[in-house]
Amino acid sequence: MENPVIIFGTGGLGRAALEIFESNGNVVYGFLDDDKKLHDTEIDNIPVLGKTTDQGFLKLIGQKCEAFVATDDSKEKQSIANTLIEKRKVMPTNAIHSSAHIAKSAVLGHGNFINANVTLGAGSDLANHCILHSGCTVDHDAKLGDFVQIGAGATVSANVELGENAFVGAGSVLVSGIKIGKNARIGAGSVVIADVAAGDTVFGNPAQKVDA
Template sequence: MEKPVIILGAKGIAHSALEIFNSNKVVVFGFLDEDQKLHGHEINVVPILGHTEDDGFLKLIGKKCEAFIAVDDNKYRQFLVKMLNEKRKVQPINAIHETAYVSTDAEIGHGNFINAKVNIGAGTKVGSHCIINSGAIIDHGATLGDFVQIGAGAIVNSNVIVEEDAFIGSGVILVSGVTIGKNARVGAGSVVISSVKANETVFGNPAVAIKK
């Protein structure tokens, strides 16, 4: 990648995103964050330049810089994606750690965070703007929708479907063939042996729905 990167967001996964770009020898120009208290500070010698909606910095994106969104909150992440699409006519780039394995016939969208030691198998489909944390396994034939979050060490077995906006906690095991519905949440360490409905929260081994 020839252009440096501006990272939108300076909390949560932002430090890890910087490490990912460093691992690939990609220059990070700086961070932008909505929290004004962070402005003027640095993360590993890289400056936090200003606000995520500062046109003075945003105008660099697409011409002189690429953009990556390092925000955990899906609603704000979606807002920032829309802003970049509309204001700058660009898509955020992927941040894929050099130690991650991505199969040559996996399909990967835009703006994904794929951390160290992630394994993405043959025939998988990963949408856009997903967060896949360290050591997660996305096995062959699995499908992740847009804005899906996968916790560290989670195992998404073969032919699993994880729909848009779903959250899979750290250490979760999704057995082959299940579907996790849109906006569903699976608690850390759970073993999911049957499909989870949209907007449902499940937890345990085997995972069961938590009453609201």
């Protein structure tokens, strides 16, 4: 990546993204955040420039800067991504840690966060705006829809399909070939051995449906 990056969001995900970009030798131009108290301050020596809607900085994106949206709130992320697409005709860039292992045949969309020691197997397919936390594994031919979140140390086995906005808690194991529906939630440490319907929450070993 030749252009510097503007990071939308100053929370934990924003700081993690900063470390990823800097570890890859990328320059981070600054943060944008809607909390006015943070404006004109610095986070890890990087300035908070203004609001996420500041046209003075938005106009740089796509010409002189790339953008990364660092929030785990899917609605907020979608809103910012739509602004970038509609007004700047660009998609957010990926933040990929240098220690991640990504198979040559893996397919990546845009705006994905891939942290340290993540493994993406052969033929795995990530859509857009996914969050893969440290040490998780997405095995061969698994498919993740938009806005999927995978917790630290979780294992998504081969040929698993995860629908849009599905959430997989830290340390969970999803056995091969199952399907997880849109907006489904997997509790931390669960072992999922059967399909999970859209919108359902499951937990345990083996995972069972619980009230959300």
